[in-house]
Amino acid sequence: MQLVIIAGGLGKRLRPITSTRPKALVPLVDRPMIVHTLDRLPPSCDEVLIAVNFGYEAVRDYFRNHTSGREIRVIQEAKPLGTAGAIKNVERRIEGTFVVYNGDVVDTIDFDDLVRAHQRGRGIGTIAVWSVDDPSAFGAIQVEGKRITRFIEKPASGSGPGLVNAGRYVFEPQVFDFIDGGREVSLERQVFPRIIERGLTPYRYEGWWSDAGTLANYLNAQRLLLAASRAKISPEADVSSAVLTPPVHVAAGSFIEGKVGPNVVFGRACKIGRAHISDAAFLEGGSVDDKATIASSILGAGVAIGEGADVRDSILGDGVQVPPHAKVAGERLGK
Numbered sequence: 001m002q003l004v005i006i007a008g009g010l011g012k013r014l015r016p017i018t019s020t021r022p023k024a025l026v027p028l029v030d031r032p033m034i035v036h037t038l039d040r041l042p043p044s045c046d047e048v049l050i051a052v053n054f055g056y057e058a059v060r061d062y063f064r065n066h067t068s069g070r071e072i073r074v075i076q077e078a079k080p081l082g083t084a085g086a087i088k089n090v091e092r093r094i095e096g097t098f099v100v101y102n103g104d105v106v107d108t109i110d111f112d113d114l115v116r117a118h119q120r121g122r123g124i125g126t127i128a129v130w131s132v133d134d135p136s137a138f139g140a141i142q143v144e145g146k147r148i149t150r151f152i153e154k155p156a157s158g159s160g161p162g163l164v165n166a167g168r169y170v171f172e173p174q175v176f177d178f179i180d181g182g183r184e185v186s187l188e189r190q191v192f193p194r195i196i197e198r199g200l201t202p203y204r205y206e207g208w209w210s211d212a213g214t215l216a217n218y219l220n221a222q223r224l225l226l227a228a229s230r231a232k233i234s235p236e237a238d239v240s241s242a243v244l245t246p247p248v249h250v251a252a253g254s255f256i257e258g259k260v261g262p263n264v265v266f267g268r269a270c271k272i273g274r275a276h277i278s279d280a281a282f283l284e285g286g287s288v289d290d291k292a293t294i295a296s297s298i299l300g301a302g303v304a305i306g307e308g309a310d311v312r313d314s315i316l317g318d319g320v321q322v323p324p325h326a327k328v329a330g331e332r333l334g335k
């Protein structure tokens with residue numbers, strides 16, 4: 001079975017982390033975001049097409065150097081074609097029923113079970129759905145019996161739990177008849193409402209799910225992965241002077257002091273003084289001086305946080321330096 005991963009968005013909501021690398025390659029705990037998805041695929045998925053616009057060269061080069069036991073083709077889009085246009089762009093490579101995954105989701109979906117549900121449903125498409133407490137940030141999906149009956153683009157907030165699109169689909173090739181070629185087309189906004197009459201099957205699954213495309217969702221995805229025992233302290237890291245509240249992940253070459261956790265990830269070669277850090281991701285090579293506080297933030301490669309600084313609810317790009325005693329709250333710093 002062929003899988004198309006759509007991974008060519010600009011990732012604006014994670015900037016500036018995504019200014020210097022495509023979202024698919026943004027580190028999430030211990031590997032690039034898209035690799036979490038690839039690692040869970042069963043043998044029945046024998047070919048993966050990764051559709052990329054922004055950051056094509058970086059994704060191509062990554063997969064030249066990392067094999068995964070199955071054929072992976074990185075397909076370049078000359079211009080961003082949107083979530084449906086990206087699929088249309090690979091039409092000539094598709095040989096039958098095919099699966100589509102968003103590249104910025106982590107979850108426990110069972111690929112084979114999703115495909116079986118699609119075959120039982122006998123519709124033109126199947127959309128995996130996930131129940132959330134507040135669907136207003138996503139767009140809700142209405143289900144009646146074994147069919148999707150409506151897409152509600154902007155559900156009112158506070159209207160209670162609802163089903164959202166999990167970004168995992170199965171399609172029959174007839175879907176291509178409903179997507180114009182060569183221009184930007186959205187699956188969610190333009191194609192699904194047009195094909196609903198042809199039968200769209202909802203697929204529910206157990207375990208966990210998170211989008212990772214915003215600061216809050218990225219940190220949520222990190223929490224889920226850490227809880228799913230991805231947290232490791234490398235034997236080549238030094239945490240002997242730290243007070244750790246698990247889960248905390250520390251990659252090789254990092255030296256950590258201070259009070260750290262829960263839900264903190266340090267990439268390679270970070271140097272962290274006697275600071276307070278919770279719910280944060282350091283991509284690699286960051287440093288934090290004593291008495292600083294970091295919470296609910298993503299910190300790019302080589303960031304340097306001065307003594308006593310306070311950073312929260314922020315994304316700091318690669319190489320950003322925060323002066324001693326500065327306060328950074330709800331900001332995006334860096335290019």
Ligand code: GTP
Nearest residue numbers: 007008009010011012013051080081082086103104
């Ligand atoms: P934002 O700019 O922050 O909205 O992120 P995004 O551009 O990635 O958009 P969004 O999160 O809605 O995209 C959902 C999935 O579709 C992600 O995996 C994107 O990489 C992918 N995607 C979005 N637009 C395109 C596109 O034009 N081409 C391709 N190939 N993939 C896309």
